[in-house]
Every structure is written in structure tokens, then in C-alpha cells.
Amino acid sequence: MSPRPIRLTIDGEPVSGMDGQTIAGVLLASGRKAWRTDPAGQPRGVFCGIGVCFDCVVTVNALRDVRACRRRAREGDDVRTQSRVDGER
Amino acid sequence: MKHVVVIGAGPAGMAAAAAALRAGAVVTVLDSAEEPGGQYHRRPLGARYRAAKAFDRVLGHPRCTWRADTSVWALERRDGRAPLVHALRGVADGADREAVCLDPDALVLATGAHDRVLPFPGWTLPGVFTAGAAQALAKGERVAVGQHVVVSGTGPFLLPVAASLLQVGARVEAVLEANQPRTILRGWAQDLSELVPHTGKAARLARYAAGQLRHRVPYRMGQAVVEARGDGRVEEVVVARLRADWSIVPGTERTLTADAVCVGHGFSAQLELPVAAGCELAGDTVRVDGDQRTTQPGVFAAGEITGIAGQPSAVDSGTVAGWLAAGGAPAEIAGALRRRDRGRAFGRRLAEAHPIGDGWAGWLRPDTVICRCEAVDHACLTRALADPVTAGARSVKLSTRAGLGPCQGRICGPAVAALTTAAGAEAAGAHHRPIAQPIRLGELANQRTEENR
Numbered sequence: 001m002s003p004r005p006i007r008l009t010i011d012g013e014p015v016s017g018m019d020g021q022t023i024a025g026v027l028l029a030s031g032r033k034a035w036r037t038d039p040a041g042q043p044r045g046v047f048c049g050i051g052v053c054f055d056c057v058v059t060v061n062a063l064r065d066v067r068a069c070r071r072r073a074r075e076g077d078d079v080r081t082q083s084r085v086d087g088e089r
Numbered sequence: 090m091k092h093v094v095v096i097g098a099g100p101a102g103m104a105a106a107a108a109a110l111r112a113g114a115v116v117t118v119l120d121s122a123e124e125p126g127g128q129y130h131r132r133p134l135g136a137r138y139r140a141a142k143a144f145d146r147v148l149g150h151p152r153c154t155w156r157a158d159t160s161v162w163a164l165e166r167r168d169g170r171a172p173l174v175h176a177l178r179g180v181a182d183g184a185d186r187e188a189v190c191l192d193p194d195a196l197v198l199a200t201g202a203h204d205r206v207l208p209f210p211g212w213t214l215p216g217v218f219t220a221g222a223a224q225a226l227a228k229g230e231r232v233a234v235g236q237h238v239v240v241s242g243t244g245p246f247l248l249p250v251a252a253s254l255l256q257v258g259a260r261v262e263a264v265l266e267a268n269q270p271r272t273i274l275r276g277w278a279q280d281l282s283e284l285v286p287h288t289g290k291a292a293r294l295a296r297y298a299a300g301q302l303r304h305r306v307p308y309r310m311g312q313a314v315v316e317a318r319g320d321g322r323v324e325e326v327v328v329a330r331l332r333a334d335w336s337i338v339p340g341t342e343r344t345l346t347a348d349a350v351c352v353g354h355g356f357s358a359q360l361e362l363p364v365a366a367g368c369e370l371a372g373d374t375v376r377v378d379g380d381q382r383t384t385q386p387g388v389f390a391a392g393e394i395t396g397i398a399g400q401p402s403a404v405d406s407g408t409v410a411g412w413l414a415a416g417g418a419p420a421e422i423a424g425a426l427r428r429r430d431r432g433r434a435f436g437r438r439l440a441e442a443h444p445i446g447d448g449w450a451g452w453l454r455p456d457t458v459i460c461r462c463e464a465v466d467h468a469c470l471t472r473a474l475a476d477p478v479t480a481g482a483r484s485v486k487l488s489t490r491a492g493l494g495p496c497q498g499r500i501c502g503p504a505v506a507a508l509t510t511a512a513g514a515e516a517a518g519a520h521h522r523p524i525a526q527p528i529r530l531g532e533l534a535n536q537r538t539e540e541n542r
Contacts, residue, residue, distance in 0.1 A: 003135040018231075020134045025230035033322050034215035040464040043321050045215040046234075047461070047500075049222025050128060051121070051181070052203045052359075054495035054527075055461060063184055065495075065527075069222070070181035072123070 024068035094193035099127020101392025102199035105411030112417035171387030195414035202356035202393035216323030220353030227253035235349025276442025335446025381410035402432025462494020482517030
């Protein structure tokens with residue numbers, strides 16, 4: 001059984017994934033390796049992959065700090081990258 | 090009738106639930122994932138996992154309640170009784186999850202473990218993953234973390250990780266085991282009779298090493314990735330030969346082109362909930378007696394939090410914990426008790442064959458990040474440790490912020506503790522966190538639902 005394709009947006013850009021994938025899986029499969037900046041302004045993406053490290057957090061449908069590796073991607077999700085610089089801490 | 094609450098639906102938790110049901114208890118199983126199985130029985134996208142039928146029987150039992158997507162954030166201690174369990178149910182990191190409070194007669198903690206990864210220059214670059222992340226993404230999502238991948242660390246887990254990467258089309262440039270062949274042999278060969286019950290596992294590993302992987306992947310012992318380099322992402326890694334203590338043999342460094350590196354230096358037990366319950370620890374694991382009882386009344390522990398020894402051992406300790414938590418008679422599980430003891434012996438061998446050498450600290454440079462969340466570098470930590478005013482574990486934390494980020498020291502904790510001890514300062518033990526994992530303030534304020542059965 002082949003998973004159903006889904007579509008979401010990353011910073012407004014359309015991206016396709018498969019139903020059942022996490023947001024991290026969709027982002028990686030789309031060729032993105034980094035989508036957050038750390039407190040020193042350096043790029044970060046997935047590290048632990050199982051919800052322990054919080055390196056991969058994104059904003060999903062206006063809710064900040066969602067672990068991309070723990071959240072299943074849903075059709076139409078509006079995913080935004082986020083940062084801990086620019087006074088956003 | 091006893092109400093047994095099992096936290097964690099991996100191999101140990103599922104075995105505990107099954108055994109508690111057999112012993113006649115009412116059982117509630119909680120897990121933060123959507124499906125049972127833990128990291129071990131990860132379901133391939135669009136497929137059924139192998140253990141699905143057995144899990145359906147347990148979770149579909151009339152005396153069993155299954156709560157998926159449920160994150161336990163606090164255990165409220167009570168005198169002489171099992172603690173109250175506070176959890177949130179709903180989509181991961183969502184803002185409107187349902188509050189759940191359970192009042193168990195007995196609690197089985199089976200929260201498992203996550204990869205332990207030592208810091209090295211470049212380990213915060215995108216493209217560096219834990220071995221478990223690579224495995225989860227390959228098995229669960231059919232995603233290869235890179236096209237040219239180097240797998241590095243210590244322990245047998247590196248081999249199935251490499252196999253999973255091959256299955257999703259990645260090229261595995263090398264699997265590097267940091268320990269020397271003689272360290273590994275000495276660990277495993279101490280008492281071969283102890284390993285006899287584990288020949289199935291040994292044969293599987295030998296197949297990985299000799300057959301499935303050999304013709305496609307070089308496997309090197311006494312070597313490690315000691316640096317990752319690249320502009321905003323991994324472009325190459327530096328590989329070096331290591332001495333038995335994991336210090337670099339000077340002049341042996343060479344670079345390999347790679348777009349991903351997967352690292353695993355063993356596992357860290359997830360101790361937040363055992364600590365929250367007030368359970369005494371024995372080193373890096375929960376202290377349990379022959380009945381899998383912790384030092385807290387009504388609280389049992391099973392699986393990787395009681396010692397890293399693989400899935401069969403986790404199942405046996407889970408069976409013992411679940412059965413006895415439900416009030417079953419020990420005489421009726423003699424077989425599981427015996428297998429559990431062998432599993433513990435296997436875990437000791439595994440730890441001795443794949444130790445972490447102290448020399449890894451020599452891989453670090455002043456600007457190497459130690460605490461990923463707060464981007465605290467080695468120079469900052471070294472300064473704090475050299476200052477008599479801030480050298481204690483608590484002061485180091487407060488003056489450097491190491492361990493104070495969102496992961497709460499889960500990732501950097503073991504490394505910070507090792508560096509602190511090496512500097513002659515007193516290392517912090519596992520800290521009690523009133524809130525065992527980050528939750529939103531609004532959710533904390535909205536606690537209402539009480540649930541008992």
C-alpha cells in the first residue's frame with residue numbers, strides 16, 4: 001500500500017510529502033537540511049529524530065516550538081522556520 | 090482489582106501490560122507516540138509492523154485502556170503509594186491537549202533510552218544526526234539523511250543503522266567503531282556461556298558484519314569521525330585512528346567527502362520520570378531489585394532504563410515488572426525471571442565491550458559547542474570549571490547556561506558531567522524536574538480532567 005501524497009507550505013513555499021511522514025521527514029525529503037537558527041545564529045535541523053533534543057522546532061499553523069520530528073504533517077499545514085536570534089528568545 | 094499504569098509502549102512496556110493483564114489487573118498504557126512499539130518496532134510508512142497483531146491483542150483487551158499521543162509531564166508523589174500520573178493527550182507539542190490524571194495502584198515505568206552522542210567539532214552542523222535519527226527516518230519515513238553517509242560511534246547498533254541507510258538508497262561510505270578489536274573481544278569473551286542464550290542476536294550481528302554490509306560498506310575498528318566540516322551543512326568529515334582510550338593517534342587524520350554523518354556512542358536512559366517518582370538511581374540507570382521494584386512504593390521499572398541490553402532483555406524485564414505489579418506470584422514466572430537475569434548479564438557484556446574512552450575530550454576545540462540548546466562552547470565551560478567560585482556543577486550550569494535549554498541537559502548532560510569530573514569538580518547527578526518535559530503554560534493552567542477507573 002503506497003502512502004497518499006499530501007501538500008503543505010514551508011515559509012509559504014509549496015512542498016509535497018507523504019501521509020504519515022513527520023514534518024521533519026517532509027523537510028528532509030524536500031532537500032532541506034536546516035530550518036532554524038540557534039542562539040549563536042548558526043543553522044540547525046534534525047539531530048535526534050525522536051523528540052529529545054528540540055533542535056528541529058518549527059512554527060506550525062502559527063504555533064511556535066513544535067518539534068518537527070514528532071509532529072505528523074497534515075494536508076495544508078503552514079510551516080514556518082523559526083529563530084532564537086533577533087530578540088525572539 | 091489492581092489498576093496498573095504502564096508508561097511507555099516499547100518492548101518492555103508492552104510486555105509489562107501483557108503480563109499485568111494475564112495476572113488479572115486493569116491496565117492503562119500511555120505513550121507519547123501515535124502507535125505502540127517504541128523505537129524498536131517502528132512501523133514502516135504505509136506498512137504494518139511485525140508485532141502489530143500481538144500488540145492489538147494486548148491493547149484491545151477488555152481490561153486495557155490504550156492512550157496514544159499522551160505525554161506524561163509529572164508524577165506526583167504520595168506517601169506509601171504509587172504516584173499520581175499527570176499527562177497531556179493530543180498532537181505533539183499542541184496547545185490544546187486534554188489533561189489526564191491517573192491514580193494507579195502500581196506504576197510500571199518503561200520510558201526507554203535515546204542515543205548518547207559525544208560532542209566533537211562540527212557536530213551542530215546540519216547533516217550530523219544521531220544514529221537513532223537516521224534509523225527512525227529511514228525505517229519510519231523512507232527518508233535517507235544523505236547520499237554519502239558515514240556512521241561512527243560504538244556498539245552493535247551502528248550495523249542495523251547502516252543497513253537501514255542502504256535500504257533507502259544512501260551510500261554508506263564507512264561504519265567506524267571507535268573501540269579496538271581487543272577491547273570488544275575482551276568484553277564479549279569474558280564468560281562465553283553467558284552469551285549462549287543470545288546466539289540469535291550474535292548471529293544476526295555477524296550476518297550484518299559479514300554478509301549484508303561487507304561487500305558494500307567498509308567496517309573499521311579503532312576509528313572515528315572526530316570532526317565534521319562544511320559551510321552551513323556537512324560537506325566532509327575528518328576520520329582518525331584512535332588509541333584504546335579514544336585519543337587520536339597523531340597524523341592519522343584523513344578527510345572523507347560526505348553529506349551526512351550518523352553518530353551513536355551508546356544510549357542514555359530516559360530517567361526524567363523515574364527521578365520524578367523519587368526512584369533511587371544506580372549510576373546511569375534506575376535501581377531495581379530482583380522483582381523490578383524501584384525504591385519507591387508501587388513503582389516498578391523495566392527495559393532500557395534498568396540497563397541497556399536490547400529488545401529480548403527489555404521484554405523479559407517488562408514481563409517480570411508487569412506480572413509482579415499486578416500482584417502475580419513470582420513462582421509462576423520463573424522462566425521470565427531466569428531470562429531476565431541472562432539479559433542483565435548480556436547488558437554488562439555489551440557495556441564492557443563498547444565503553445566510552447576518556448580521550449574523546451581531546452577532540453574538542455575551544456569553539457566546539459558542548460550544549461547544543463544554548464550554544465555553550467568548550468572555552469566557556471573550561472573557564473567556569475577553572476574558576477573556584479563557579480566550579481561546582483550547579484554554578485557551572487548557572488554561569489554557562491549549559492543544560493538549561495529546551496532539552497534540559499538530555500543531550501549535553503553526560504558530556505558536561507564527564508568534563509566537569511575530569512576538571513576535578515563535583516558533577517551533578519540527575520536532577521529532579523517538577524515538570525518532566527516542556528509543556529505550554531496555558532496547558533499547565535488548564536488542568537481539569539480527572540480520570541479514574
